[in-house]
Amino acid sequence: MLDAIRRALDTSKALKIQDPEYKTLTFEEVFRLATLGGSQALSLDDRTGNFEVGKDFDAILVDPFAADGDDRNIMEVYVAGRKVIPFQESV
Structure with missing residues (x-):
């Protein structure tokens, strides 16, 4: 997962080089994509993806x-x- 986070940040920075108006992703945004964002993509965010009480x-x-x-x-x-x-x- 950490490797995926690093690659997402690196890709975001590369996009900024190609398009100076591109807003790079922050570490917080990438971490969210790797956790709750992944569970939302799989429609599992009601059961997992963060530390809310009652979630797996x-x-x-x-x-x-x-x-x-x-x-x-x-x-x-x-x-x-x-x-x-x-x-x-x-x-």
Whole structure:
């Protein structure tokens, strides 16, 4: 997701070079597009996309200091509020 955010910002800056009147996207706008905007595009914004009470919690916990910067950075994964990686058995 962070790579997609970076690419969107870079593309927005490139568009500004081509058209000086183009208004570049802000980090806040791109972050919204990557979260709530994505859920709106899939018509899931009533269930996910932000931290409103009652919405599903889908998230990953990333170790920013892990080497190589790929899926090895992912420490935990939550789907609908339940931790699925590392796997934890139900009690």
